[in-house]
Amino acid sequence: MCLAVPGRILAIEEKQGTRIGKVQFGGITRQVYLDFVPEAGVGDFVIVHVGFAISQVNEEEAARTYRLLEAMGLLESNALPQLPESSESPS
């Protein structure tokens, strides 16, 4: 339930006073709300939980995690969050 995954901000846009980022997780990109990480900018890594970035991580630390995850094959598993577009109603 408290699953949160590090990803990298590729772009940021403002919509009705809310900062929304395009965030890359491995090979996948998702829309993420950045209101709780006002300091984070394009290129920064954030930890994302239920569509919200809850912290900004430094790149060195994020890369360390990714090297470990990659070495253990975790990136191919289902550790990434569900796509918002596909999650409305499971059949």
Place this chain on the structure above:
Amino acid sequence: MKFIDEYRDQRIAQALLAELHRRVTRPWVLMEICGGQTHTIMRYGIDELIPRQIELVHGPGCPVCVTPVEIVDKAIRLAARPDVIFVSYGDMLRVPGSNSDLFRVKAAGGDVRVVYSPLESLKIARTNSDRQVVFFAIGFETTAPANAMAVWQAKHEGLKNFSMLVSQVLVPPAIRLLLSSPHNRVQGFIAPGHVCTVMGYREYETLSADFHVPIVVAGFEPIDLIEAITMLVRQLEDGRAKVENQYVRSVSYEGNLPAQRLMQEVFEVCNHKWRGVGMIPQSGYRLRPEFAAYDAVRRFGLEDLEVAESSECISAQILQGLKKPLDCPAFARRCTPESPLGATMVSAEGACAAYYRYRRHTVLH
């Protein structure tokens, strides 16, 4: 096994494990609080890689598991109403109430929808203005800012057809309850990294000082957990009891202040019932009076629903670290993830469900 063999090849893991084996001189009982950490420990067999003297017990750290039966019953009652679209995180759909679950309500025609983020429930409310949209706002402190944002936006947009069924729980009061018990066996805690990402770890310093117990804030990958266990054992062997932060890449001392400000604006602390444990003082959040109009319990008049739990289930003792899943005669027999008797089997992150997935061969031949 593929994953465990590869994992044993990791130089970092080996180095940490080697130190752990060197440092340990006597038995220690450690508890991880978070169900995500329990899952990692079982999935990678960390409990079997660490020295035998170290026993890991599994805490009450799964908000799905500890959501009380009567709130699940309220969810089921709301989801069955023809005028309601009931919106939930996917984890809650299989969780049994006293007679049914949300999947069965959906199968019987209830409009139950799964979302990844709570803000999607607002979109559903905007595009279905003739229906009532109820969001099932469960979670620990990690999820509270996102849930708070949904109700905050609903209020500021003036969305009249949106409300929330809130079951928010807080970790430190549960740790305090465990440590206050005369039966407590836990000598060191692995604190939940994403809860502390939001809240920081000031509250854990009070716990550590009050009970003279070491606490290490940890992440969720195998190396994170092995490192945290090593840090706890160093402290225990040296007779120290303080809070240390292993998950530095995400957790700061103060936590996420913008998130905390929004949570405080929307929620206030209240007494809360935990499935399998009972009422824990000051261990939950409810909506503040300014947001009471968005409280689904109030909007739909569900205040009086009270129900009892299965008496066969030992999840109360498991959640407090007094027993482990394999101690239960019903485990993997009368109690399975498909037909769970209680809290710790209902969610994939529950201790019993994690054992069922990775260890049931040890009881079923």
